[in-house]
Amino acid sequence: MNASRIVPFSAMLIAMTLVCGFLSTIISSKVAAQERRSADEQLRELYETEFAWRQHxxxxxxxxxxxxxxxxxxxxxSAAAQARRLEYWNAALEQLARIPRDQLSAKALINAEVFEQIITSRASNVRFRTYEAxxxxxxxxxxxxxxxxxxxxxxxxxxxxxxxxxxxxxxxxxxxxxxxxxxxxxxxxxxxxxxxxxxxxxxxxxxxxxxxxxxxxxxxxxxxxxxxxxxxxxxxxxxxxxxxxxxxxxxxxxxxxxxxxxxxxDLAARSLPDGEAFYLAQIREYTTLDLTPEQIHEQGLAEVKRIWAEMQAVRDDVEFEGDMAAFFEFLRNDPQFYARTPAELLGVSSYVAKRMDGKLAETLGFLPRRRFTLLPVPDAIAPFYTGGRGGLNSCLMNTYDLPSRPLYTIPALTLHECAPGHALQAAISREAPGDIPEFRARNYFSGYGEGWGLYTEWLGSQLGIYQTPYEEFGRLSYEMWRACRLVIDTGVHYYGWSREQAQDYLRRHSALSEHELTTEVDRYISWPGQALAYKLGEMLIRRKRAEAEEALGAAFDQRYFHDVILGLRSVPLSVLESELDRWIADGGQNPYADVDWLQR
Known part of the structure; x- marks a missing residue:
């Protein structure tokens, strides 16, 4: 055999090797894609079936x-129905565990983590028999x-x-x-x-x-x-x-x-049957974080110290002569800070909402069509209801006992409950582009939702919503209120604080009226863990924004940052953090850049 024939044959072998390798890569990719689709399909069947069953x-x-x-x-x-649901949800979690996470697509992986958190919390509540209260x-x-x-x-x-x-x-x-x-x-x-x-x-x-x-x-x-x-x-x-x-x-x-x-x-969740495990489960449900009561308590103390310094700066800015306790008394009692009629309070809130309307285009890339209305809290529940609460169709403002409703807190409250807080957040959840399963679009995690609500209060400062130092102090007082919750909730339910001890702590650190601080402390006592969600969620969002601003520099656009958060709908805070990290690593791009109708 001469050399002239050997070279083409070698070249043919090399070519065949390359072709086989290329085909092997294609086949492997197709097999992997098929396995991924199979895992995605298993997951989709699981959460769609469960969600329809749960609705019935x-x-x-x-x-x-x-x-x-x-x-x-x-x-x-009934107890029998609750037991039936627990059996169903335990089986669903077992089925979810059999789906290989490493074979799920990126979007399906989020669906799996959201679904697991929802079903784990529901099963946990039945296991602890929370339906008995x-x-x-x-x-x-x-x-x-x-x-x-x-x-x-x-x-x-x-x-x-x-x-x-x-x-x-x-x-x-x-x-x-x-x-x-x-x-x-x-x-x-x-x-x-x-x-x-x-x-x-x-x-x-x-x-x-x-x-x-x-x-x-x-x-x-x-x-x-x-x-x-x-x-x-x-x-x-x-x-x-x-x-x-x-x-x-x-x-x-x-x-x-x-x-x-x-x-x-007695008050403490820890004193209930299997109380320590119950309180840890409530913390996990409402914050979607794996934190101990001790860790949360320490974070709360640190936040209280930080915010206190900012409050003192505002007091100095208005040149008030006296310590913080005297400033609180001034804010709680001076008639200039209080509405004389329910219509006046509702009018202040409405004007804040309209001022925020003028800022929405620089705040969000996607804006929903649905609008909300402002309503007073119904008379039957107003005496012991919170200052306000927002949702898909309406934003409630409490007009009961007007001397306990300072107007300087209304801007922060309106941003949180109405827009760009809960009412707008709920509308975006229904309307934003993206293939979001129904079970996610209609779900609500407190850490995510309340974290966003509290973040929007801080955002109001960046947007110029607060018109006076007193309104800025109202925002800080509200932030302090949420930081105190970390201390009080864990103080009551883990460390055994009394009701009076909790009230005194809130009284010394915020300008809330006596009526408000009484109803709020009672809420924390009767609803273990829920009050922890606000500050922990807000702290995460503000921390990720600071990281994004540092990493992206001039390329940072808060509209896209907010669109990423709200476009996810409601997710555990761990998922929110990982998705924001991904967005930063990808250069902070417009998450809706490929949605044609949004670019017109």
């Missing part, structure tokens, strides 16, 4: 537009069961509503049975935090059209015929008389005569 369990059905709406019944909340100092299972404003779109929705009214006795009886079991084993809300809360039941004992449950029947859409409207009103009045009034009367008597006298006297 919670008393929901799909309407004619495919939306989840209330069915003609309330959920089954379905209330706290400002939120009760018997409130919010009818629309706050307006009615329903069609006759079928009204018929389902009336069926729910007829189902109220059964629903309340199940809750009552659960609460009795809780009392028997020493698991209840502390009695001191529920004083007078039974009064919120009284408006629902009114007969006829004065009952709040009749409100949706007063103005009905014209597409429903007059004859249908008349029939529906008659059915509603009968249901109110035979079911609603009796259900609320029986519940009022149970709360007054049995639950409140029998509720526990």
């Amino acid at each position: 369990e919670m008393g929901k059905i799909r309407n004619e537009r495919g939306e989840w709406v209330d069915a003609g019944r309330w959920p089954d909340v 379905p209330l706290n100092s400002d939120t009760f299972f018997w409130s919010g069961l009818h629309p706050r404003m307006g009615g329903f779109d069609n006759a079928q929705a009204y018929q389902r509503y009336i069926a729910r009214l007829e189902d109220l006795p059964r629903y309340f009886q199940q809750h009552t049975a659960n609460m009795r079991e809780g009392l028997a084993r020493g698991y209840s809300v502390p009695a001191v935090t529920l004083k007078g809360r039974e009064q919120s039941l009284l408006p629902y004992r009114a007969a006829g059209e004065e009952n709040p449950f009749y409100a949706p029947l007063k103005a009905m859409p014209s597409r429903i015929s007059e004859a249908q409207q008349s029939a529906l009103r008659k059915q509603a009045l009968e249901a109110i008389q035979t079911a609603v009034v009796s259900a609320y009367t029986a519940l009022f008597e149970f709360m007054r005569d049995e639950y409140l006298p029998g509720a526990r006297e």
Whole structure:
């Protein structure tokens, strides 16, 4: 064989080796892609099945537009139903564990982590039997069961509503049975935090059209015929008389005569059955972080010290002569800081919201179409409700006891609850581009959501929303309030603080009124762990923003930073941190750059 033939043959071998290697790479890639799709598909089937099952369990059905709406019944909340759900969720977690995480796509991996946090928390709550205390100092299972404003779109929705009214006795009886079991084993809300809360039941004992449950029947859409409207009103009045009034009367008597006298006297979650494990589970649920009470307490003390120095700087800026305690008294008592009518307070909040509207284009890249309204907190719950609360359709401002509602805190409160806080956040969750599964779009993690809300209060300073040093001090007082929560929540539930000790700590470090600090401390006592979410979430967001500004320099655009956060919808804080790290590493790009209709 001569050399002239050997060279082409060698070249052919090399070429064949290269081709085989190339084909092997393609095949391996296709196999890997197939495995990844298979893992993604397993996960999708798992979370879609669970979410649909959970909606039915919670008393929901799909309407004619495919939306989840209330069915003609309330959920089954019996102990047997709770056990059934725990069995289902345990099985779902086992199934999730069998899906190889390293074979999931990047988007599916987020879905898996979100789903795991949701189901772990739900299973944990059933395991600790939290359903035996379905209330706290400002939120009760018997409130919010009818629309706050307006009615329903069609006759079928009204018929389902009336069926729910007829189902109220059964629903309340199940809750009552659960609460009795809780009392028997020493698991209840502390009695001191529920004083007078039974009064919120009284408006629902009114007969006829004065009952709040009749409100949706007063103005009905014209597409429903007059004859249908008349029939529906008659059915509603009968249901109110035979079911609603009796259900609320029986519940009022149970709360007054049995639950409140029998509720526990001690305060700490740690003193409950298996209390230390329970408190750690609540911390994990609300913060989505693996932190100990000791770690949180120390972080709180450090934040209190930092914010205190900033508050002192504002006091010096207004040239107040006196120490901080005297400044607090001045802020709590000077008439210039207080509204004279509910309309005045609502007007200040509305003006802040409109000023923020003018800043939204420089704050966010994606803006939703949905709008929210401003409403006063309903009279029945206002005496012990928080200063405000925002959601998808409305932003509530508390106008009860105006001398306890300083106007200098209203700008921060409005940013947090309305826009760019919770109301806007909820609308973006529904409308933002991106393939977000339904179970994520309709989920809410407190660490993420409340962290964003508190961050927007700080953001107001960067945007020039606060017009006076007093409003800036109001923001700082609110931030201090959230930092104190880290100290107080862990102080009460882990270190055994008294109610008076917690109130005194908040009183010494913030300008909150006596009414506010009393209702707030009662809330922390009756709702272990929830108050920790705000500051821990906000601290993470501000820390990641500082890292982004340093890493990206002039390329940093806060619109894109905010779009990344809100575009994720609600995720555990660990996921939020990793996704922001990824965004920074990729150069801080517009996350919606490929969405054509947003670039027009």
